[in-house]
Amino acid sequence: MDEHGSQLYHPANRTARLSVIQEILTNSVVSSQAQLSQMLADQGIEVTQATLSRDLDEMKAVKTRLRTGEMAYTLGIEPEHDDETAEKIDQQLSRGLSSLVVSAAAARNLVVVHTPEGAAQYVASSLDKQSIDGILGIIAGDDTLLLVCADDDVANQRMQWLLDIVSSRRGGSGR
Known part of the structure; x- marks a missing residue:
């Protein structure tokens, strides 16, 4: 489980x-x-x-x-994700994804993310490589990806976290 x-x-x-x-x-x-x-x-x-x-x-x-x-x-990083490690990961994601997320919306336990045409697979892969609490899986098409979250609250938290990351707004790692 x-x-x-x-x-x-x-x-x-x-x-x-x-x-x-x-x-x-x-x-x-x-x-x-x-x-x-x-x-x-x-x-x-x-x-x-x-x-x-x-x-x-x-x-x-x-x-x-x-x-x-x-x-x-x-596997190259220690398994203990302290706040400093999470902050570094957030900064790396911010640099890589800042121009690739057009919008995000939470719907129940799902987060729908829109990207420019052809970018959804890259965004999904970048997120998949991280161990992000509460995300059970990510499905990507051409310009849309779907984050399947554990519950409605997690979906709202992950949507806000992603928007904060790509907007370079800080306010804690939220991990």
């Missing part, structure tokens, strides 16, 4: 497995392959140690000493 009580199901393929590994390493402190293997098994994904090793190597996951002194697998 995700943090909102929704059960997530993953197909039994390599792409889904890599996505789940990325999600786990981004949001959790994982100190061993055995621990990661168990976390995958808890989500219904069985994997051999050799396959897991190859996956981690392909993803360029490395064991890093965290600020806490603990050794854990990371």
Whole structure:
């Protein structure tokens, strides 16, 4: 289950497995392959140690000493998203997306975002690469993307957050 009580199901393929590994390493402190293997098994994904090793190597996951002194697998950023890290991510998104979001509107648990023609896939990909609380998934067309949020309140918060990011208005990271 995700943090909102929704059960997530993953197909039994390599792409889904890599996505789940990325999600786990981004949001959790994982100190061993055995621990990661168990976390995958808890989500219904069985994997051999050799396959897991190859996956981690392909993803360029490395064991890093965290600020806490603990050794854990990371994907280039520590899994602990403090306010400073969230602010840096927000600034990067602001630079990359500021001219690409034309409008945004919340409708129940959804956020509809309009972009210039051909930009929706790029915007969706940029947002997908971040671990944004409350967003269950993003669907993109040519000039429109749809953020599926956990609930109505999250949709309103994410819409305002996105508008703040692309408008370069600061006021906390909102993550």
